[in-house]
Amino acid sequence: MTIRVLSVTSEAVPLVKTGGLADVAGALPAAVAPHGVAMTTLLPGYPAVLAAIAGSRGKPRVVHTWDALLGTPARALAGKLGDHPLLVLDAPALFARDGSPYGDLAGNDWADNWHRFAALGRAAADIAGGCVRSGGKPQRFDLVHAHDWQAAMACAYLHYAPFANTALPSVMTIHNMAFQGRAGGEVFARLDLPSQAWSLDGVEYHGGVGLLKAGIATASRVTTVSPTYAREIRSARFGMGLEGLIAARGNAVSGILNGIDTALWDPSRDPALAARFTRRNPEKRSLNKRALEAEFGLDSGDGPLFVVITRLTWQKGMDVLLEVLDHLVGIGGRLALLGSGDAQIERELLRAAARHPGKVAVRLGYDEGLSHRMQGGGDAILVPSRFEPCGLTQLYGLAYGCVPVVARTGGLADTVIDANPAALAAGVATGIQFDGVDYDSFAAALSRTVELFAQAPVWRAVQRNAMAGDFSWTASGKAYAELYRALVP
Numbered sequence: 001m002t003i004r005v006l007s008v009t010s011e012a013v014p015l016v017k018t019g020g021l022a023d024v025a026g027a028l029p030a031a032v033a034p035h036g037v038a039m040t041t042l043l044p045g046y047p048a049v050l051a052a053i054a055g056s057r058g059k060p061r062v063v064h065t066w067d068a069l070l071g072t073p074a075r076a077l078a079g080k081l082g083d084h085p086l087l088v089l090d091a092p093a094l095f096a097r098d099g100s101p102y103g104d105l106a107g108n109d110w111a112d113n114w115h116r117f118a119a120l121g122r123a124a125a126d127i128a129g130g131c132v133r134s135g136g137k138p139q140r141f142d143l144v145h146a147h148d149w150q151a152a153m154a155c156a157y158l159h160y161a162p163f164a165n166t167a168l169p170s171v172m173t174i175h176n177m178a179f180q181g182r183a184g185g186e187v188f189a190r191l192d193l194p195s196q197a198w199s200l201d202g203v204e205y206h207g208g209v210g211l212l213k214a215g216i217a218t219a220s221r222v223t224t225v226s227p228t229y230a231r232e233i234r235s236a237r238f239g240m241g242l243e244g245l246i247a248a249r250g251n252a253v254s255g256i257l258n259g260i261d262t263a264l265w266d267p268s269r270d271p272a273l274a275a276r277f278t279r280r281n282p283e284k285r286s287l288n289k290r291a292l293e294a295e296f297g298l299d300s301g302d303g304p305l306f307v308v309i310t311r312l313t314w315q316k317g318m319d320v321l322l323e324v325l326d327h328l329v330g331i332g333g334r335l336a337l338l339g340s341g342d343a344q345i346e347r348e349l350l351r352a353a354a355r356h357p358g359k360v361a362v363r364l365g366y367d368e369g370l371s372h373r374m375q376g377g378g379d380a381i382l383v384p385s386r387f388e389p390c391g392l393t394q395l396y397g398l399a400y401g402c403v404p405v406v407a408r409t410g411g412l413a414d415t416v417i418d419a420n421p422a423a424l425a426a427g428v429a430t431g432i433q434f435d436g437v438d439y440d441s442f443a444a445a446l447s448r449t450v451e452l453f454a455q456a457p458v459w460r461a462v463q464r465n466a467m468a469g470d471f472s473w474t475a476s477g478k479a480y481a482e483l484y485r486a487l488v489p
């Protein structure tokens with residue numbers, strides 16, 4: 001039996017992306033399809049998404065109209081996400097705005113984000129209940145899969161207002177506990193939920209409304225994107241206030257690692273690379289390395305070329321990276337960094353690059369092609385995250401032989417095998433791990449990396465082990481399909 005799943009998300013490649021959520025939501029339909037799951041994705045109608053589905057004829061197909069969706073006129077439009085069905089929530093008052101999906105051009109969050117994304121959840125529940133008709137019949141779904149706080153209210157609406165008295169099961173996936181979607185208690189009256197939803201096991205959170213909290217409390221099952229992060233969020237350090245609720249949900253919470261989209265990330269056929277390669281000829285990477293050094297204006301040298309590709313935030317440990325830069329250069333390393341985010345970190349990085357000409361180079365901004373060239377030409381990618389639900393850049397690094405140097409947390413702990421003596425002897429090491437994101441441990445990890453790099457045959461072996469791993473969606477797609485199947489009667 002085919003299971004029909006509505007995946008609700010605010011980002012999906014190739015239509016809209018601010019982070020890893022987009023990679024995952026974009027890849028999921030194809031990942032679960034071989035396992036008997038037909039997935040339709042629901043996205044908000046941001047200007048870029050509407051433009052992409054307008055196609056050459058310029059007229060998308062309207063499949064449902066709401067006179068007032070939480071008070072706002074809205075339509076559901078049909079389109080395609082790659083080869084898979086897409087529904088777009090066209091609600092101009094909520095989504096037709098310049099800026100990022102979540103805020104204005106100056107970087108301020110939209111004050112009505114609770115309304116924008118509660119409406120997405122309300123629409124998802126209506127659609128899952130059959131409000132969209134196709135071929136004269138209601139289009140039915142068996143389950144709703146909500147991603148992050150932006151989609152979390154879909155679970156709450158299904159829980160409290162089941163369509164036609166059949167409560168559909170739901171899965172809530174947490175891609176990052178740090179983003180929770182909170183609003184004041186006064187908005188509750190505008191959510192169109194029954195009064196019992198204002199409770200500890202509903203949407204109420206410390207006297208206000210918590211969108212992610214509501215999803216975690218009401219979903220049939222909760223997943224996060226690595227087994228280690230699923231354990232970590234039971235503690236105050238990682239749970240960000242929701243650790244009690246996570247612990248209370250007990251076995252309903254589990255971790256499924258993300259995969260990478262091997263159609264886009266494959267060094268043997270990546271059009272962004274000067275030289276393509278496989279694990280049988282990683283020496284070809286040296287061409288990419290020289291091209292990357294030239295592109296960043298870096299000196300060539302005997303030590304490793306480190307790369308960083310990231311949002312520039314505290315989560316990603318960028319303040320500690322700034323502290324260890326002198327050490328990195330002092331032991332013969334060079335650094336090429338691509339990132340955008342926190343204005344102060346951006347300024348300090350530019351200052352550090354000016355202090356180390358030819359050794360440290362920084363590109364501010366978002367550049368997909370450059371991120372591929374960096375994975376294909378760098379020797380090692382640094383991921384000093386304070387917490388990392390799964391992390392994708394270390395997976396791309398593994399696949400491209402750009403050896404990951406990572407903090408031992410979340411998905412980083414689950415995907416990289418530290419090159420300690422035992423792992424080296426057993427021939428299974430794929431990178432370097434360190435405990436605690438502080439100067440001493442990060443600097444020591446950099447020193448270990450430089451020493452390993454100097455032993456060319458050992459380094460080559462680590463690189464080959466890294467590239468031998470399977471980071472595709474095969475295993476994760478199967479795991480999600482099994483989870484869905486366990487929930488659908």
Ligand code: ADP
Nearest residue numbers: 019020310311339365366367368371391392393
């Ligand atoms: P997060 O979702 O927390 O930002 P992940 O590692 O899960 O972190 O995913 C980040 C994604 O965004 C990866 O695909 C990474 O390559 C990409 N990325 C991050 N910053 C940039 C940038 N400045 N330019 C290009 N790609 C970037």
